[in-house]
Amino acid sequence: MKQTVLTVTENIPLTASVYRMRLEGAIGENRPGQFVEIALPGRFLRRPISVCGARGGELTLIYKVVGHGTEQMSALEEGARLDVLTGLGSGYRIERAGNAPLLVGGGVGVPPLYGLAKELINKGKTVSVVLGFNTADEIFYEDEFRALGCAVTVTTADGSYGVSGFVTDALPENASYFYACGPLPMLKALCKKTDIPGEVSLEERMGCGFGACMGCSVMTASGAKRVCREGPVFKKEELIW
């Protein structure tokens, strides 16, 4: 964990409610699957946001406007300075990928998989990606994943684009391991549907984001764990659905 002040260099909408923010400064170490906590003027708690990408002194975040805090974030302009805690949580275990990892993202759960895909491709893995959205208007980053060299399938719940249905309707065969992030019902359905080992990133309302308040705990096969500290990524077999 590192407390730092970063400068907004980009903050643009990707869809009606999803934004991409780029931040510059001393970002510290941020592995795929980790998250940051952003302090916003006038808001007591920080906002936990997953890391989409980190390179040199630049951090890329993709977030959805879901409440007052993220709405305030969406109004920030280039040059705004933010107090950020970086490098939070455990991150994905890249060493478990095998040769043909599968990445499954739902909605605003897609962003952390982008940084992961980049690392896996750099390691010479054959990466398949299934991205699920409600409707065609909500799709983002399909082209970006393709540009990395991933085999991408997009599903929409209303059938307006790609495969009609959910991510579980479009899972490729012969994947070696899966990494997932998305809404809880999607994660549950995925773990039930596939026999291969994998890990998922959970979401929970957090207080501090660094393990002090015990606000975000989840019961696992090996006892109570903090989503913000031991998580947010948990192995499939650890989860008690």
Next chain:
Amino acid sequence: MVNTRVTLCGITLDNPVIPASGTFGFGYEFAELYDINLLGTFSFKGTTRENRFGNPTPRIAECTAGMINAVGLQNPGVEKVVSEELPKLGKVFHKPVMANVSGFSVEDYACTCAILDREEQVGWLEVNVSCPNVHGGGMSFGTDPEAAASVTRAVKAVTKKPVIIKLSPNVTDIVSIAKACEEAGADGISLINTLLGMRIDLKTGRPIIANTMGGFSGPAIFPVALRMVYQVSKAVNIPVVGMGGVSSAEDVVEMMMAGACAVEVGAANLIDPYASLRIVKALPETMEKYGISDLNDIIGKAH
């Protein structure tokens, strides 16, 4: 050169700043960030006889200038605290620590305190009769003078360490409860625990907190806490530890002027992991600004 040293129940603190229970874990997360020996001490995570997961999530809700938590005393249980947490703590913290204890019966409190009494590093027992987030215990002992007194007596009977009773603000007359604890032998009083609060999600019309209600903390409660510290410290002759919304060195000075001899810092640690250290470092400068050469001179100055 100003003097920030204060004494709490016979033990000298380098400064009066004490991270509050439930906001500082067992210290390690913070020891990774800075030398926690710079603190006066800290009060560790509320410990019970048996291990507890606590309440279902969500158990956090944001408020204006504060937050609600309904964690519900998640902890590994006193045996594991003694066998695992304290040995780890001893490696990074070399001062007496404040052990925070909760229970669901008078016997629970006594049993847990008796086990912690044997631990050399435990300087004080802070007995929480004020947790708003558990049923059939916690706060129910702190809302009735006789029940609070019976917990105090039971704990005093099993330990020679100073016993500080942590009180709930969710009562009509906190002074009568503090006095009952004093008469039952308490060595000190700490206050306030969180205020019972609630938020509703406008999209669903349902409470945000799974447990419906939770404890409200943060800067918003500071004036309420200060008032109660003032009232209680005027009424009792034992040391009072003030807490509730403290987030700056100025707040520490104000709490001490209200009658606190030491001050706990809670929710501030959760939004700024360096908050307690920042307060310790700012204290001498703040004292100089207000012409205070010795913190002991201002305790209860407002009385």
